[in-house]
Amino acid sequence: MGQLTVAVTDYGFPNLDPEEGVLRPIGFEFVTGQCKSAEEVAVLCKDADAILTQWAPITSxxxxxxxxxxxxxxxxxxxxNVDLEAARACNIPVVNVPDYAIQEVSDHTLSLMLSIVRKIPQVVNQVRDGQWQIAPCRPIIGLRDRVIGTAGFGNIARAVIHRAKAFGLRAIAYDPYVPDELFEELGVEKVDWDSLLGMSDILSLHLPLTEGTRHIINQDSLKKMKPTAYIVNTSRGGIIQTDALIDALHNGVIAGAALDVLETEPIAKDSPLLRMEQCLITSHCAWYSEDSLLLLQRYAALEIRRLFSGEKPLHIVNKVIAG
Structure with a gap:
């Protein structure tokens, strides 16, 4: 195999040693950037044989x-951040890495759920302020026999449900693309969208951001939820219409929200969400552990190696036949 080039548009890793360990032995050289604009990406990637990208815009x-x-x-x-249709039209497979941080994201989801339901940050702040109450921040609901509902039933949602069952929660899920047999096999009730909203005591979002899912949590859907319900989002910020969520929290339409992802990141310092005790926000960090970081880099590089070794990549998302 002759000289090949992989362009890394942007990355937040300490180095690219895992990728280089996979790709240099089969003839790849690396060109790297920290591209912010489409023009910067176009210049860097024009003659590349393969592209690795984190956040940079890969436009049409x-x-x-x-x-x-x-x-x-x-x-x-x-x-x-990638125009899937343009890539499909050019017969370029777009590949993601869906299996690198299942444990971390599901752990973080449960951590947010427990924190918002048990009101852990509020209690910690009270203790720091010298308030010692054995039944603080009322009301706090018990979890046993409550319903956790997941929007989506992929790997992470299933891992979340597996963990949640240990707390005595009953699980329901909405996902029209998953066969009934898998729900039955895992002992999870399959429900429609309105039932998911109406039945869930904790609604955990695990959806990709598409035109169909953008703002799927909006004023109308929030009104269909229980006033005692909580939302947890570790998927994509654009799934929730921010202004509708602010209004719902302010007016007691739902009890609370715990978010690792926002429509606009980082969150504005003057966002009302930051001043609400019934809202917890972490910094899009659910995916992160030192272990998952290395897996992400290695798994991404392995997809390129597969293609250039005559195999089909594992996780093509835009219906292009490659290999």
């Missing part, structure tokens, strides 16, 4: 200016 214009690209790999699960 960028894709149509590529001369040699055979694959685009997104570091992570979501691919909303």
């Amino acid at each position: 214009d960028v894709i149509h200016r590529l001369t040699r690209c055979k694959i685009i790999v997104r570091y992570g699960i979501g691919v909303d």
